[in-house]
Amino acid sequence: MDLSIVIPLLNEDESLPELTAWIERVMLANNYSYEVIMIDDGSTDNSWNVIEGLRAKNNHIKGIKFQRNYGKSAALNEGFKAAQGEVIITMDADMQDSPDEIPELRKMILEGNYDIVSGWKKKRYDNALTKNLPSKLFNAAARSMSKIKLHDFNCGLKAYKKKVVKSIEVYGEMHRYVPVLAKWSGFSKITEKVVEHRARKYGVTKFGWTRFINGFLDLMTIFFVGKFGKRPMHFFGLWGTVSFLFGLIVFTYLSLSKFFFDKTGLTQRPLFFFAIFAMIIGTQLFLAGFIGELISRNSPERNNYLIEDKLGL
Ligand code: UDP
Ligand code: MG
Numbered sequence: 001m002d003l004s005i006v007i008p009l010l011n012e013d014e015s016l017p018e019l020t021a022w023i024e025r026v027m028l029a030n031n032y033s034y035e036v037i038m039i040d041d042g043s044t045d046n047s048w049n050v051i052e053g054l055r056a057k058n059n060h061i062k063g064i065k066f067q068r069n070y071g072k073s074a075a076l077n078e079g080f081k082a083a084q085g086e087v088i089i090t091m092d093a094d095m096q097d098s099p100d101e102i103p104e105l106r107k108m109i110l111e112g113n114y115d116i117v118s119g120w121k122k123k124r125y126d127n128a129l130t131k132n133l134p135s136k137l138f139n140a141a142a143r144s145m146s147k148i149k150l151h152d153f154n155c156g157l158k159a160y161k162k163k164v165v166k167s168i169e170v171y172g173e174m175h176r177y178v179p180v181l182a183k184w185s186g187f188s189k190i191t192e193k194v195v196e197h198r199a200r201k202y203g204v205t206k207f208g209w210t211r212f213i214n215g216f217l218d219l220m221t222i223f224f225v226g227k228f229g230k231r232p233m234h235f236f237g238l239w240g241t242v243s244f245l246f247g248l249i250v251f252t253y254l255s256l257s258k259f260f261f262d263k264t265g266l267t268q269r270p271l272f273f274f275a276i277f278a279m280i281i282g283t284q285l286f287l288a289g290f291i292g293e294l295i296s297r298n299s300p301e302r303n304n305y306l307i308e309d310k311l312g313l
Pocket of ligand 2: 200
């Protein structure tokens, strides 16, 4: 199969018929063997009925219906598990992404031998203040943390090689940073293509202002897991030890000065509380690192390596 098109959706019943008709046109024009996998992420509108109706007319269309809303990441993850195509395309259901981009994305994966080609909504049709500006900041931060040169990490329109989607697990709200997850798994041939972005025709955005808080926290997770996930002690142990030693030195100084120079009580001096504080924080950080190490030792994935090739075995 040439292509799997994975579409997560939440309450998008108005868009689906137009979207699938357009996808079908592009598929027929290019003679692709394909499947469209629609993941209904707990819609409360008519979306699932619409999907059933569409499948009755075109059996390339497949559907997965979640019992409740689990989020876009969960939807993508299920879609990735089910996908059979050689190239996997993800796109949003709201028709903000254009199916006309698909042939070029596919070509870049196959001919350019890229693991991921990510869309870049260079000209965006969203609110400038609430979306475009914050998104620029996020992308800059994600770029510098992950060292992946993308302008638009969160673009819904992306193309993947099959082995990439079969090797990564999109969880939580990590759909914003799928290229980073892929890079962690060793797929670093990542590039971008400027894609046409369109204004939302039907319905409303499914992510409110909390997108910024969650996006920020996920960025922190990306940063810490990427850098210290496999060796928490190197972060917590280091800073715990530094803090503890610092407190200990100050404490020793205070004790010595009490016995040999002035007779003011230890606890009368502000520095005393500082020293105690530093030692307690140090111990806590150290313990956090140690527990982290124990957890990662017990993680079932600790020895899951992706082997690219083997000789003579
Ligand atoms: N979506 C989803 N589950 C959710 C939220 C969104 O499957 O919990 C889908 C949504 O239906 C759309 C895509 O994710 O197909 C992108 O969402 P949206 O267009 O609302 O995001 P925006 O374009 O505003 O960033
Ligand atoms: Mg949208």
